[in-house]
Amino acid sequence: MAIDKFITLESPAIPLPIENVDTDQIIPARFLKATTRDGFGENLFRDWRYDKNNNKISNFVLNNSTYTGKILVGGRNFGSGSSREHAAWAIYDYGFKVVVSSFFADIFKNNSLNNGLLPVQVSEGFLSKIYSAIEANPATKLKIDLENQTITLLSSGESEKFDINPYKRTCLMNGYDDIDYLLNMKDKIEAFEKSKA
Amino acid sequence: MSKKTLFDKVWDSHVVSQIEGGPSVVYIDRHLVHEVTSPQAFAGLDKRGIKVARPKQTFATPDHNVPTIDQHLTIRDVLSRSQVETLTKNCENHGVTLFGLNHPWQGVVHVVGPELGITLPGSTMVCGDSHTSTHGAFGAVAFGIGTSEVEMVLATQCIMQPKPKKMLIEVNGKLGKGVTAKDIILYIISKISASGGTGYFIEFAGSAITSLSMEGRMTLCNMSIEMGARGGMIAPDETTFNYVKGREFAPKGTDWDKAVVYWKTLKTDDGAEFDSVIRYDGGDIEPMITYGTNPGMGCKISDTLPDGSEFADNNKTTFLKALKYMDIEPGSKMLGRKIDYVFLGSCTNGRIEDFRTFASFVKGKKKDKDTIVWLVPGSKQVEKQCIEEGIDKILNEAGFELRQPGCSACLAMNDDKVPEGKYAVATSNRNFEGRQGPGSRTFLASPLTAAAAALTGVITDPRELM
Numbered sequence: 122m123a124i125d126k127f128i129t130l131e132s133p134a135i136p137l138p139i140e141n142v143d144t145d146q147i148i149p150a151r152f153l154k155a156t157t158r159d160g161f162g163e164n165l166f167r168d169w170r171y172d173k174n175n176n177k178i179s180n181f182v183l184n185n186s187t188y189t190g191k192i193l194v195g196g197r198n199f200g201s202g203s204s205r206e207h208a209a210w211a212i213y214d215y216g217f218k219v220v221v222s223s224f225f226a227d228i229f230k231n232n233s234l235n236n237g238l239l240p241v242q243v244s245e246g247f248l249s250k251i252y253s254a255i256e257a258n259p260a261t262k263l264k265i266d267l268e269n270q271t272i273t274l275l276s277s278g279e280s281e282k283f284d285i286n287p288y289k290r291t292c293l294m295n296g297y298d299d300i301d302y303l304l305n306m307k308d309k310i311e312a313f314e315k316s317k318a
Numbered sequence: 319m320s321k322k323t324l325f326d327k328v329w330d331s332h333v334v335s336q337i338e339g340g341p342s343v344v345y346i347d348r349h350l351v352h353e354v355t356s357p358q359a360f361a362g363l364d365k366r367g368i369k370v371a372r373p374k375q376t377f378a379t380p381d382h383n384v385p386t387i388d389q390h391l392t393i394r395d396v397l398s399r400s401q402v403e404t405l406t407k408n409c410e411n412h413g414v415t416l417f418g419l420n421h422p423w424q425g426v427v428h429v430v431g432p433e434l435g436i437t438l439p440g441s442t443m444v445c446g447d448s449h450t451s452t453h454g455a456f457g458a459v460a461f462g463i464g465t466s467e468v469e470m471v472l473a474t475q476c477i478m479q480p481k482p483k484k485m486l487i488e489v490n491g492k493l494g495k496g497v498t499a500k501d502i503i504l505y506i507i508s509k510i511s512a513s514g515g516t517g518y519f520i521e522f523a524g525s526a527i528t529s530l531s532m533e534g535r536m537t538l539c540n541m542s543i544e545m546g547a548r549g550g551m552i553a554p555d556e557t558t559f560n561y562v563k564g565r566e567f568a569p570k571g572t573d574w575d576k577a578v579v580y581w582k583t584l585k586t587d588d589g590a591e592f593d594s595v596i597r598y599d600g601g602d603i604e605p606m607i608t609y610g611t612n613p614g615m616g617c618k619i620s621d622t623l624p625d626g627s628e629f630a631d632n633n634k635t636t637f638l639k640a641l642k643y644m645d646i647e648p649g650s651k652m653l654g655r656k657i658d659y660v661f662l663g664s665c666t667n668g669r670i671e672d673f674r675t676f677a678s679f680v681k682g683k684k685k686d687k688d689t690i691v692w693l694v695p696g697s698k699q700v701e702k703q704c705i706e707e708g709i710d711k712i713l714n715e716a717g718f719e720l721r722q723p724g725c726s727a728c729l730a731m732n733d734d735k736v737p738e739g740k741y742a743v744a745t746s747n748r749n750f751e752g753r754q755g756p757g758s759r760t761f762l763a764s765p766l767t768a769a770a771a772a773l774t775g776v777i778t779d780p781r782e783l784m
Contacts, residue, residue: 203748
């Protein structure tokens with residue numbers, strides 16, 4: 122089961138300068154009742170996007186057509202809380218390929234990587250620069266280069282390196298699936314079990 | 319030989335392979351499964367044309383979605399019913415042990431694992447649920463995973479994970495009156511924040527921790543994830559062995575004796591190094607309550623809230639946003655604040671001791687008439703024990719009713735939803751916006767504080783009624 126390959130991306134970004142965006146906000150629990158992976162984008166940030174009468178809340182950024190793009194830029198501690206992978210599915214299904222933040226919760230980060238959604242962790246300083254650049258011009262583009270592990274603000278040329286596990290980088294760049302990798306280790310796993318028995 | 323921490327000992331003994339420049343391949347002894355995060359994983363196996371690799375090490379029970387009344391009837395919510403039925407079908411297809419709805423062992427997955435002896439010291443456990451950290455109370459390396467990882471473990475009985483850093487949190491000293499395990503963990507999270515443990519696996523130690531019962535230790539480890547840590551663990555000791563002994567899936571006879579000999583080696587070596595060490599004085603802890611929209615936003619119940627001026631810019635924005643959602647004035651007090659709901663239950667505080675505590679507190683008193691109170695046992699066994707011990711009668715006399723087991727109002731996937739704008743004192747683990755229902759407002763606290771609020775209808779220091 123391959124995931125989509127990721128090499129580079131140039132896109133404007135959507136700013137969400139809120140800290141501790143937890144997975145209950147990304148996708149509330151009442152929308153976790155599906156048995157497939159599809160369609161979660163519809164309810165991404167449901168209670169921030171819509172009021173209780175299902176009317177769009179106009180000042181929420183996803184309802185503001187000024188901002189578009191495949192990159193979501195969130196505040197510190199993005200994706201905290203529940204392990205629900207539905208959060209990563211919802212963000213990806215909505216059309217994002219990258220989430221930028223100054224700090225990610227662990228499980229969210231793993232879930233994203235397992236679905237071809239790239240979490241890019243930047244410094245607080247660089248995050249502020251991104252927000253300022255988008256504020257000055259919402260069409261400002263960011264460039265993410267996975268091979269070189271760089272994120273660049275194309276308006277100013279400013280760039281920062283980001284970290285990613287080399288194994289995970291290879292998986293994303295080639296669309297490899299972890300499970301295939303482990304299924305090929307069957308003998309080694311059985312030998313491990315025997316050694317413990 | 320190099321000095322090892324408890325975590326190193328358990329983790330290292332389960333590493334099957336180390337991927338060059340990548341994560342470790344870690345063998346998983348026990349895999350717990352529930353209805354919400356598994357259907358897509360089973361579908362993945364079906365698509366690959368493979369079966370669950372080790373069905374005997376895999377245990378399933380529906381909990382997140384189940385109603386907490388009339389469980390003998392068909393589940394009314396079509397989507398919830400479909401998830402529960404899908405779990406049943408998947409377990410049948412793959413030969414996985416299922417404790418289905420109405421089974422005497424059904425319940426919240428993190429309550430069921432320990433009470434059946436599925437959770438063992440020195441083991442590795444995962445579940446598609448972040449509160450899998452609960453099982454660390456036994457000296458297990460236990461952590462929550464996403465659905466792709468659930469599929470990975472179903473397919474191979476292994477998981478790929480980078481080894482986390484290690485943190486020691488030591489709490490020494492005698493706990494004050496009315497201070498429970500829940501207060502200890504809320505205190506710790508209020509100090510280190512909702513992200514202070516990210517990237518770490520925690521070992522809890524110190525006299526205030528080792529003096530806790532197994533159930534208290536579970537409450538503590540349960541909320542490790544609420545500070546961002548993947549898991550938290552406590553070295554197994556006689557309290558642990560006494561709890562595990564004789565349980566359904568625990569080793570028996572000579573296997574037991576052998577196991578205990580090994581389990582006794584599971585402690586951090588003198589001089590072993592942690593990446594971070596934090597120490598707290600247990601005597602400084604008081605009954606705690608949260609006021610904001612993440613579990614780090616907590617205070618001593620008698621405290622006056624900050625007015626915001628002491629925070630730096632970002633933190634101030636977060637603080638004010640949370641208080642606006644909660645409709646609480648900065649600089650105000652928590653005591654005396656009116657509440658509408660009380661929830662006792664969840665994988666954090668839905669065990670028999672929590673019900674004993676609640677019942678002995680309200681015994682001979684009367685429930686506040688305006689407060690809606692949901693008392694939800696963590697499992698069928700807890701429910702049964704409540705009846706056997708006469709806890710249900712004490713509760714009934716005080717004006718309360720027991721519901722049936724499930725995750726219930728912790729995440730409000732079933733009908734147990736706190737309405738918009740209403741306040742709940744909850745013994746669960748998350749106070750996020752809308753966590754207990756769209757627009758709901760949650761104060762996290764211990765079962766004692768929940769019991770006090772259930773009697774008075776306002777936030778009350780439980781020590782005043784003890």
